[in-house]
Amino acid sequence: MRTRTGPGPRERLLEAARELTYRQGVGVGVDALLKAADVARRSLYEHFGGKDGLIAEVLRRSTAEDEERYRQVMRSAGDDPRARLLAVFDELAEVVRGPDFRGCRYLAADLALADPGHPAHAITRDYRERVHRLLEDELVRLAHPRPAHAADQLLLLVDGVLAAGATRPRTEPARSARELAEHVIDGGRPASS
Amino acid sequence: MRTRTGPGPRERLLEAARELTYRQGVGVGVDALLKAADVARRSLYEHFGGKDGLIAEVLRRSTAEDEERYRQVMRSAGDDPRARLLAVFDELAEVVRGPDFRGCRYLAADLALADPGHPAHAITRDYRERVHRLLEDELVRLAHPRPAHAADQLLLLVDGVLAAGATRPRTEPARSARELAEHVIDGGRPASS
DNA sequence: CTAGAGATAGAACGATCGATCTACCCGTTT
DNA sequence: AAACGGGTAGATCGATCGTTCTATCTCTAG
Numbered sequence: 001m002r003t004r005t006g007p008g009p010r011e012r013l014l015e016a017a018r019e020l021t022y023r024q025g026v027g028v029g030v031d032a033l034l035k036a037a038d039v040a041r042r043s044l045y046e047h048f049g050g051k052d053g054l055i056a057e058v059l060r061r062s063t064a065e066d067e068e069r070y071r072q073v074m075r076s077a078g079d080d081p082r083a084r085l086l087a088v089f090d091e092l093a094e095v096v097r098g099p100d101f102r103g104c105r106y107l108a109a110d111l112a113l114a115d116p117g118h119p120a121h122a123i124t125r126d127y128r129e130r131v132h133r134l135l136e137d138e139l140v141r142l143a144h145p146r147p148a149h150a151a152d153q154l155l156l157l158v159d160g161v162l163a164a165g166a167t168r169p170r171t172e173p174a175r176s177a178r179e180l181a182e183h184v185i186d187g188g189r190p191a192s193s
Numbered sequence: 194m195r196t197r198t199g200p201g202p203r204e205r206l207l208e209a210a211r212e213l214t215y216r217q218g219v220g221v222g223v224d225a226l227l228k229a230a231d232v233a234r235r236s237l238y239e240h241f242g243g244k245d246g247l248i249a250e251v252l253r254r255s256t257a258e259d260e261e262r263y264r265q266v267m268r269s270a271g272d273d274p275r276a277r278l279l280a281v282f283d284e285l286a287e288v289v290r291g292p293d294f295r296g297c298r299y300l301a302a303d304l305a306l307a308d309p310g311h312p313a314h315a316i317t318r319d320y321r322e323r324v325h326r327l328l329e330d331e332l333v334r335l336a337h338p339r340p341a342h343a344a345d346q347l348l349l350l351v352d353g354v355l356a357a358g359a360t361r362p363r364t365e366p367a368r369s370a371r372e373l374a375e376h377v378i379d380g381g382r383p384a385s386s
Numbered sequence: 387c388t389a390g391a392g393a394t395a396g397a398a399c400g401a402t403c404g405a406t407c408t409a410c411c412c413g414t415t416t
Numbered sequence: 417a418a419a420c421g422g423g424t425a426g427a428t429c430g431a432t433c434g435t436t437c438t439a440t441c442t443c444t445a446g
Contacts, residue, residue, distance in 0.1 A: 009393070024307045027220055030434055040394040041435090051434065107356055108304040111296050114217045128361060152357075152364045153373060159360070160353030163300055164345075167352070168321060171345045180346060183376050202423070223404055233424040234405085244404065 010047045012037040017058045022105050026055055026112050026120070056119040059109060063127035070134055081138040082185055085154065088135075089181050092158065093174030096165030103166030107159070131155065145187050153184045202236040210251045215298050219248055219305050219313070249312040252302060256320035263327055274331040275378055278347065281328075282374050285351065286367035289358030296359030300352070324348065338380050346377045 007015070016037035020028045030051055034041055048054040070088060077087035095101060102108075106124040113120050135154050139147035157177040164173035200208070209230035213221045223244055227234055241247040263281060270280035288294060295301075299317040306313050328347045332340035350370040357366035 025305055027305070029432070031432080041396080042437090043393065045435075046392080103300075103304050104356075107296075107300075107360060110360055111301040112218055112220070112305055124360065149369070152361075152366070153369045155361070155364075156350070156353040156357045156366050156369050157373075158353075159356035160349040160351075163297075163352035163356050164349045167300060167303055167317065168345075168348070171348075173345070173349050176342070176346045176349050180350075180373050180376065183373065222402070224402080234426080235407090236423065238405070239422080 009037070009039045009043040013039050013044060013047065013054060014058060014061060017054050018062060021055060021058060021109075022102060023100075026109050052119065055109075056123060059106070059120050059123045062105065063123060063130075067127065067130050067134070070131060074134075074138070081141045085135065085138050085185055086178060086181060088154075088158070089161070089174055089178040092161050092165075092177070093172070096161060096169070096174050101165060101169075104159070104162035107162065128155065131158075139185070142185065144185070150184050150187070154181055157181055157184070202230070202232045203240045205230040206232050206237060206240065206247060207251060207254060210247050211255060214248060214251060214302075215295060216293075219302050245312065248302075249316060252299065252313050252316045255298065256316060256323075260320065260323050260327070263324060267327075267331070274334045278328065278331050278378055279371060279374060281347075281351070282354070282367055282371040285354050285358075285370070286365070289354060289362070289367050294358060294362075297352070297355035300355065321348065324351075332378070335378065337378070343377050343380070347374055350374055350377070 013033065016039075017028075017033050020033055020036055024032070030041075030044065033051075033054070034044065044051070044054060048057055069091075073087050073091045074084040077084040106127060109120050110124055132151050132155055136147045136151035139150050144150050157180055161173045161177045164171060164176075206226065209232075210221075210226050213226055213229055217225070223234075223237065226244075226247070227237065237244070237247060241250060262284075266280050266284045267277040270277045299320060302313050303317055325344050325348055329340045329344035332343050337343050350373055354366045354370045357364060357369075
């Protein structure tokens with residue numbers, strides 16, 4: 001009947017790992033994860049095969065959620081591609097302002113996992129490509145002369161916001177980036193509006 | 194007489210730690226550091242008090258060297274502040290292109306060291322302030338209307354280059370950032386030249 | 387009722403962590 | 417010659433690492 005009262009061990013583990021790997025980094029110990037999730041040791045290895053598998057699944061889920069959040073933010077911004085792109089930076093401003101913000105978890109994972117063969121790297125790479133496409137699609141709709149290049153620049157601004165937001169929070173990096181994003185979106189020429 | 198043939202244990206440790214903490218992250222084991230430096234275990238604790246002390250000293254040295262490198266690059270670029278600022282991004286292009294580039298070691302250290310009281314954080318924070326001043330001074334010389342804010346933006350672009358360079362190396366982030374840097378330097382208006 | 391799947395608790399594995407310690411070697415300085 | 421400081425080598429400490437294991441419990445399906 002599956003009439004469980006709450007989320008099962010798998011979900012509890014994923015949620016605890018999502019939280020702890022962000023706050024403490026992917027170097028968190030297995031014991032801390034098990035304790036936070038209130039889950040038996042064995043369950044971790046049954047469901048994910050090991051710590052690396054759990055980390056990979058956490059990143060997979062998180063990228064899917066973040067991509068969907070980007071889409072939602074752009075959807076809420078209306079039809080104008082310019083407004084939709086700028087809305088991304090408005091959302092970033094709120095993310096960075098958040099009291100629990102500790103930088104980009106994907107960049108942190110990439111920097112922390114020295115082994116280039118770790119499954120986490122493939123996941124973060126795919127995520128960046130998906131976001132790049134998301135941005136590029138809007139730029140194409142804007143008839144931007146160099147949509148791919150402009151998407152690279154916007155992604156660079158996003159990375160800059162997340163990095164500066166973690167290291168120099170008082171400088172309001174999202175606001176700074178938004179100004180530059182306008183310049184990128186307008187293709188170096190003044191806005192049409 | 195101090196007629197030693199090569200660098201002593203202290204220097205060897207610092208050099209090995211500089212290399213290994215960059216390639217492997219600050220999570221490298223003490224044993225790996227000692228083996229790479231070919232130094233006795235005791236020497237580490239005599240000179241630096243422990244692993245954290247060694248890491249802090251590595252960062253201290255590295256920030257001093259990097260700041261000096263920024264100054265040198267700007268010095269070589271002549272007297273025009275605009276050219277001096279853009280030279281920074283040309284230098285970044287070469288850094289990112291380097292085969293051993295693995296991202297910004299200071300951001301990596303900040304993200305990896307969850308404890309906000311770790312001495313490394315104070316060192317990286319001071320470094321960013323020094324670089325900010327370096328950039329701001331040039332913008333003041335340019336009579337930029339908002340030198341502090343523009344320096345924030347340039348620093349955001351630098352962070353973006355180092356992040357994107359580590360995660361999307363094929364996109365030539367330094368070139369993308371240089372274009373935006375020109376826009377920042379020119380204060381939103383076209384270049385005077 | 388019973389067999390089996392899923393979860394829990396916890397011992398235990400070998401490996402590694404950072405740190406402390408003893409013992410010895412060597413060059414310098416009294 | 418003797419004392420000493422800096423360096424090396426290596427054992428050892430308790431703690432923690434990720435992983436595997438046995439044993440028990442609790443459901444649910446047949």
